[in-house]
Amino acid sequence: MNAPARLDRRSLREFPLPIADEDGDKEDRGRLLVIGGSRELAGAVLLAALGGLRAGAGKLQVATAASIAIPLSVAIPEARVIGCDEDGQGCLAPASGKVLRDLAREADAVTIGCGLQHGAPLDALLESLFADPFDSTLVLDAAALGSLAPLKEALRGRKGSAILLPHSREMARLLDCDHDVVVADPLAAVRHAASLYDAVAVIKGPCSYIAVPEGRAFRFEGGGIGLATSGSGDVLAGIVGGLCARGADALTATLWGVYLHGESGRKLAKDVGRIGFLARELLDPIPGLLER
Template structure:
């Protein structure tokens, strides 16, 4: 079993991000499709989308519930916001799958999950996406994580690489175990998830653990208790997906995403306070944390 490496600025030198020269344009930094948000959780799509842009993604598309598409487009004028039909329960309708596959084919990376609602329509959407097995990174978070356990083998076949971003309760659902088991040995849980799903997996906490399917393992001392706040995970998902859109592989994107998210938490804590800051306050810190 491989040694667990500390994730810090020096370690990230082994995982350089794609370089974008001054004469490059937004097409060179990739297009990201974010499938996120619902009537009750519109903010999740907003935080994830802005997180991706702050991480340097060139173009942003957000597929979201039709009922929130217009206000979301006004809140994030930098994005193309696509309204998707909804069920009565507020889920994205399953019959939107074919349209979504077309949007995915035109993107360099895909983020699925923040602010979506559990239910059969989400399962159908996930099945349709996984069947396409596209050659681009797929970042999965929040509601969609609860649908992955019976789809492990299909997920392994995804050509572009997968990143899973659960907290301990979501990891427990992934592994069909109790959250206390994950919290007692988070590294063992992440190793199991990485092997089971063939994905770069992590679990968030005071110490975040990250494992690649090949066994490489990393640990990051978190950015402080203030990061345990509503919307924080959505910002992390957006940052990771934005880095993937720029051309980073899933492991590089997850390592940088966790580091940037944690360091942003430290900076905001020093300026605002140890707890009580908002997830949206993390976002403005990200560009300044990225190296030249």
């Protein structure tokens, strides 16, 4: 199998993003739905939502636990925030499945996982969400990845594309293997995940790899150690979702998302310091990097 191609500005020329027409409006740049958040992790869905807007999505909806919906709507005045049924732990309840499916059908892209919490309620929620497939591009991250293995056939059967954004431990759960196996050969792991789930897959790390089901792969030499911080992955999930909402295909959105996230980290490492910058600070450079 061919070696992975280097992901940089030159290689991205093969994957142009949709051009935003100066005469267009927000409808032309698509609708992103972000499903996530819980009473203890409201900030994660906030970061993902803002990542989608910074990537250029025209309209943003956030579906989250009812107890945090009002604070989030104030924190993100650009979004429509929908409060959904939650369980006693402040997490989205399985009963929210129908509402989420209805919202997902109207969205161009759906990012799900940021700020959700592992457990049986999330397993049931995702099973309900996938019970009646929708065609929107699906970006899966964080806790959603831990519930995905039993649902791989449902994921493979969707008409819409899917994108997986695990780090190495999440990848081990996706593949039902030891973490050491993933660390020993992350390229093989990401190719296996892409084939197994029929999705564009990423494995995040100092060197990140991206693969498609047919085996083509890319490598990105990270944005520095500073990206290994709380909330960084949520920002990436939002950026990828926002690019999908704009009309980019799954591979194009993933490549650009990984690149933009990493380049923002490089910029902050130079301007702020190698470590210690915040995930929220990754957001502001994104529009300028897109223009460049």
